[in-house]
Amino acid sequence: MTQKPSVLFVCVHNAGRSQMAAGWLRHLAGDAVEVRSAGSVPGDQVNPAAVAAMAEVGVDISDQRPKVLTTDAVEASDVVITMGCGDACPIFPGKRYLDWDLEDPAGKGVASVRPIRDEIEKRIRGLLAELGV
Secondary structure, three states: OOOOOEEEEEEOOOOOHHHHHHHHHHHHHHHHOEEEEEEOOOOOOOOHHHHHHHHHOOOOOOOOOOOEOOHHHHHOOOEEEEEOOHHHOOOOOOOEEEEOOOOOOOOOOHHHHHHHHHHHHHHHHHHHHHHOO
């Protein structure tokens, strides 16, 4: 039996995009994938508009808290997906990196977050297909 794949989502504040992505992956993959998220400069809380937009599609991320990005989290992950954290994301050899260029939902209302949420869902479904989950 192969080890289940591990995915780490990284954005600056770990409050919007990375939390929505982690929520989608947990929701769609269940226990088949190990999911982590972190930020280079974590915010105080998950973006309320991101929480509300995800709740509309039945994904609850209200219990999540922004976490600081650690080298351990990167080393423990098979795929590292960055979302606009630039040079703050550490690069380790042998890891698979994907950079998802997504609009930052910070300071936006739910209506503006919905298209970002839907784009993230599309990318997560593609990722699951690639991982064979």
